[in-house]
Amino acid sequence: MNIDISGIDVQINKKNIKNMHLSVKPPLGKVVVSAPLLMSQKSIENFVRINSGWIKKQQEKFVNQPRMSARLYVSGETYYIWGKQYFLEFQPSTKRSFKIDGNKIILSMKQNSTTEQRERFVREQFREILTEQLERLIPKWEETTGLYCDSFQTKYMLTRWGTCNSKAKRIWINLQMVEKPLECLEYVILHELTHLKVSNHGKDFIANMDKYMPDWKDKKNLLNAQILDSYERK
Structure with missing residues (x-):
């Protein structure tokens, strides 16, 4: 559920955990609190208020992060x-095509x-490019980790790099x-496969990530430092 706490929109997830966890997620600064199942609403709200200064600083980082201008799909x-x-070089034609040349x-x-x-057409081409790599990389990481998904899909998302x-x-x-850099895609794949086994981002999640990708935190930081889309939905 989502509630407003001191002007901060917070998503609260009750889970079978011992301690509360607070995160401000890229790329838009979404605030998520994972709390024990029996934790009272008042305790959660107090936890958020105590950390409100830190939350707002993290959100400011995302707000001030460079973003691409809204695209018009024209040359230059x-x-x-x-x-x-x-x-991009736009060439008028009665036939649609998308080619990479140098x-x-x-x-x-x-x-x-x-x-x-x-x-729509460019996104279709991007989807094909992404899918080609996913068909190569997902089996690679499934074999490495022993964690298998039954299917995968791609979609344009505003608040998450991946989900499961x-x-x-x-x-x-x-x-x-x-x-994004290909190594960032591998990080996201491993991240989501790990969630098939571990639902949260606790010690078991970290241990699995450390085991199969010791530098995953570097890849995560690289991904979150990338220039963001304009997020102007058509």
Whole structure:
């Protein structure tokens, strides 16, 4: 559930844990408190109030983090694929195509195509690029960890790099991951596979991450330092 505590929107998750855990999640500064099942509402609220100064400082970091300007899908715009910078070149054409040529992405569509139409088409191409890597990397990490998902999907998300349904053994990867360094994608894959085994981010989660990716915290920091999307939904 979500409640307002001293002007802070907080998501509270009751779990079978001993202690409360507080996190401010990228990329938008979402505040999440994981609390023991029998913890009182008053205790949770006091915990948030005591830490409100720290929470607001963390949220300010996300607010002030550089963001891409809203894209129009016209020549000269900057895009990233696996952390590498590309410049868009729009070429009017009756046939749609998306090609990578050196440091350029050549997008061909009708001259009168709308921004929304261009965005949908580019995202389709990004989805194919991401899916190709997921089909390669998920089996790699499944074999490494012995943790297997039944299916995976990609979707454009605003508040998470990835998520999972442990009961259905299904994971989702944020479509924006195609723009981040490939090592960051591997971190997110391992993160979500680990959640099939461990629902929280406690010591067991950390131990599993440390075991299979000793430098996972470096990859996490690299991911969270990446320039963010404008988040202007069409």
